[in-house]
Amino acid sequence: MTGLAGLSTPITMGIFLGGLYVLIALGLSLVFGVMKLINVAHGDWVIVGSYFAYTAMTMLGIDPFLSLVMGIPLLFGIGFAVQRFLLNRAFAVSLDAALLVCFGISIIFQNFCQIIWTPFSRGLKPPYALESFSIGAVHVPLVYLLDFIAALVVMLFLREFLRRTYLGKAITAASQDRRAAQLMGINTGRVYAFAFAIAMAVAAIAGVLLGLTFPFTPTSGVSFLILAFGVVIIGGLGSMMGTFIGGVILGLAQTLGGYFLGAAAQMLVAYILVFVVLAVRPQGIFGR
Amino acid sequence: MPQETLLKISNIDVFHGSFQALWDVSLAVRAGEIVALIGANGSGKSTLLDTISGLLHPAKGKIEFEGKDISAVDPFQVVELGITQVPEGRRVFPEMTVLDNLIIGSYNRKARSKREQNFKMVCELFPILKERKNQLAKTLSGGEQQMLALGRGLMSDPRLVLLDEMSLGLAPIVLNDLYKALREIRAMGITILFVEQNVRRSLREADRAYIMEAGRVVLSGDVAELREEEEVKKAYFGV
Secondary structure: OOHHHHHHHHHHHHHHHHHHHHHHHHHHHHHHHHHOOOOOOHHHHHHHHHHHHHHHHHHHOOOHHHHHHHHHHHHHHHHHHHHHHHHHHHHHHOHHHHHHHHHHHHHHHHHHHHHHHOOOOEOOOOHHHHOEEEEOOEEEEHHHHHHHHHHHHHHHHHHHHHHHOHHHHHHHHHHHOHHHHHHOOOOHHHHHHHHHHHHHHHHHHHHHHHHHHOOEOOOHHHHHHHHHHHHHHHHOOOOHHHHHHHHHHHHHHHHHHHHHHOHHHHHHHHHHHHHHHHHHOOOOOOOO | OOOOEEEEEEEEEEEEOOEEEEEEEEEEEEOOOEEEEEEOOOOOHHHHHHHHHOOOOOOEEEEEEOOEEOOOOOHHHHHHHOEEEEOOOOOOOOOOEHHHHHHHHOOOHHHHOOHHHHHHHHHHHOHHHHHOOOOEHHHOOHHHHHHHHHHHHHOOOOOEEEEEOOOOOOOHHHHHHHHHHHHHHHHOOOEEEEEEOOHHHHHHHOOEEEEEEOOEEEEEEEHHHHHHOHHHHHHHHOO
């Protein structure tokens, strides 16, 4: 394979894989954008989503995507309750208190997963998980394409929801000026609960695609949280489109790094890119 | 015919943490009035507005609106009852369009059904907002932002508008337009309580005024009487 033709595989793979990172990062970005809270438990919510789909598949024979019919409302509901009854109360004390609550949730989720599903590695393996297809000379696993499509759909859905609906506008307003939003008759506690719930519903989707793409364990959430940080640092926290571009760039950095410098260096290249963005444009490419 | 008392504040004490910001403050606003709240920086004017809006709650005393005790009501419910605050520094949502700012103003349930009607009213009051409705709020000039803040408040279909430091940083010519708008708003039957540092202007535009000092109401009355009051002359006009 000559140079340029050989590049088409890592480029396609990078863009598609970036979709998975986008899905994981969208919820993190939304919660930070609205509440200025860094949800350090975000990766663990995603993994809970993966395990939920795993249980639905192994015990009930339900397809992972179909299981989202239950998984999304479940994480939405838990997310709503956690924000309403736990995080909103912590906010009344301080943002640091809410951060500590998130650390606590992270530890609880990890141990919960270990007790229920054991520490062994699992994966979502429906028949199509092993299929691949070709675009010209490029062979791509089907799930990578699904990662990308899901990321695009979810990102556009979130963006339009925030722009067009009353609730979406209220979330946007509360994120720009909480006090002014209160004075406009917005129940900011309730709006926060919806924002967090939506972010966790997205985590449920991310969990399914993560499980289809990679094996996972109860503690996998941490490494994917760090990846998601990378995505939002590159793209800019709080911007849906920025998160999307950031994810794709991180995916590309990883696969191109692997192509030129070998598999061992692929994450190194991705994180060096994160450092460069932090140094040159700390608010991110799309950040304000 | 005696006017209905719209807002009645009786002997409230308000704290910021352990610091007492308001001491035994009483105040009444009748329906249809323009009332000015005058005082130096830190005299408690904004604290009083925030307490009416429900951002702060009095430790002692009572706030009644249309006869209903609202001392412990949350800010978003206060808006639904018919009180809107146009905050100091305007605080429009900078990254949202002018139109979306106005739509957010009509967020409370009661105002949503009257959105079209109130939007038309705001556009007649401030035609520039209609012209710029698709621009981001941060791209407006200071005067236009103040018009947007006021228009956004009116979208909530209020009976009472609390207006905090409208004139801050604005040119006199822009202010004239804004005060003209206030008179039109009052003509629509909306009551106005405004906070202002410019004493001369306040005493010209309002029907009655309350003067605050160090968290207390020290003087109140019709503006005509207040203008003659020796204390006011000495303290604010330097004669």
